Amino acid sequence: MARRVNATAASLLGFLHDGPQSGYDLVQTAEASIGDFWSLTRSQVYRELAAMADAGLVEAQEAGARDRRAYALTDAGRGAFRAWLSEPPAQEQIRYPLLLVLAFARHLPPGQLAGFVAAHRAEHVGRLAGYRRQRDEALAAGARPVDLVTLNFGLRYEEAVVDWFDHLPPEVTDG
C-alpha cells in the first residue's frame, strides 16, 4: 500500500504527468508555476524523490550527463496523486516576521520601523507590478479565466497588502 504522500511530493507527481524530469528540473518547474504560494527547496525535492522511488511512485531513469537523473511517473504514482487530489486541502499558512516586529513595536526606539516598513512595501509593490504584467501577458495570449485563478489570488493579495501599507499610522511609517 503506497504511503500517503504529502502536498510537496504530490506536486512533484503532478509535474511528472508531463513527462520525466530530474530533481533540478522539478525545482525550476515548481518555482515557476506554484512558487508564489508553495515554496519548496532542492533538499526537499531530492528527499521526496528518493522516498517516492523507494515507495514505487516514481522510477529513476539512467543517469545522464552530470549525474542528471530523471524520474518517471509509475501507475502507483498516478494513483497516489489522484488520492491526494481527493483529500480536502488544509488551510493556508502565513508567517509574517514584519507583523511580529510590529506587534512588539512598543519595545522599539521610534523611527526604527520606518525603514523596514518602506523596504517591505517596495517589495510588495514590485510583486504586484509583476503579477499585473503576467496577467496582461496571459490575457493577450488568450488565457481563460480558469487559467488565472492562482494568479488572481496573488493579485488580490498584493493589492490588499499594498493598501494596508498605505494606511499605516504615522508612528509606524515616519522615520
Next chain:
Amino acid sequence: MARRVNATAASLLGFLHDGPQSGYDLVQTAEASIGDFWSLTRSQVYRELAAMADAGLVEAQEAGARDRRAYALTDAGRGAFRAWLSEPPAQEQIRYPLLLVLAFARHLPPGQLAGFVAAHRAEHVGRLAGYRRQRDEALAAGARPVDLVTLNFGLRYEEAVVDWFDHLPPEVTDG
C-alpha cells in the same frame, strides 16, 4: 556571546518582558496575540525555552504544581531581543494547499473542487467576521490606530481572499 535568536525565540523573549511565564502560558499568550500571522507549537516553545536557558537568555524558576516551570528574562535575554528587533525582518511566507489543488485542476474530475472551495470560503468568511468583531471591540475600548495595525492586516487579507472566492470562474465553484 549569546547566539542570535530566531524569530520564534525572540517572540518568547518579547512576551517575557511582561513577567515570567511557563511554556504553557507562552503558547496561550502567543496564540492569542500573534497567532494570526505567526504560528508556533508547544514542541517548539519548550525546545526554544530549553535552548535559551542553556544560553542564559532566560532563567528557569522553581517548578510549581504539575511541574509548572516559569521562565524569567535575563539581561542577556533582553539584549538578544533588542538585537533581533534591529534586524530587518524577512519576507512573509504563504503556503496555500488549495491553490496547489487549483493549479492541478486539469487532473481533477469536474465538480470535485466545488466542495473544497466552498469549505475554504466559509472558513475565511468566518475569520473575517471574527476580525471585524475584534476591531469593533478594540475601537469601543479606545484603541489607537497603532494598536490595530496587525489586526488591520488580517482584515484586509481576509477581505481580499473572500473577494477572490467571490470572483472565481464557474468551472471551479460549480458542483
Next chain:
DNA sequence: CCGTGACGGTCCACAGTGGACTGTGATGTG
C-alpha cells in the same frame, strides 16, 4: 469519592529552510 477534563510538559517522526560543498559540462575569450 470518583470520573472527567483542563493543565503542564515530554518526546518523536516527519516536513520545510537555507547554506556549504562537490563535481561536471558548456561557453566564450585571450
Next chain:
DNA sequence: CACATCACAGTCCACTGTGGACCGTCACGG
C-alpha cells in the same frame, strides 16, 4: 587551443516548524 568562469545537478547537514501520542497532576461537578 587553453583555461577561467559559470550554469547545471546533486549531496549533505543543522536548524526550524508541525502535529500527534503520551504521561502525570490537579480541580471540579455529580
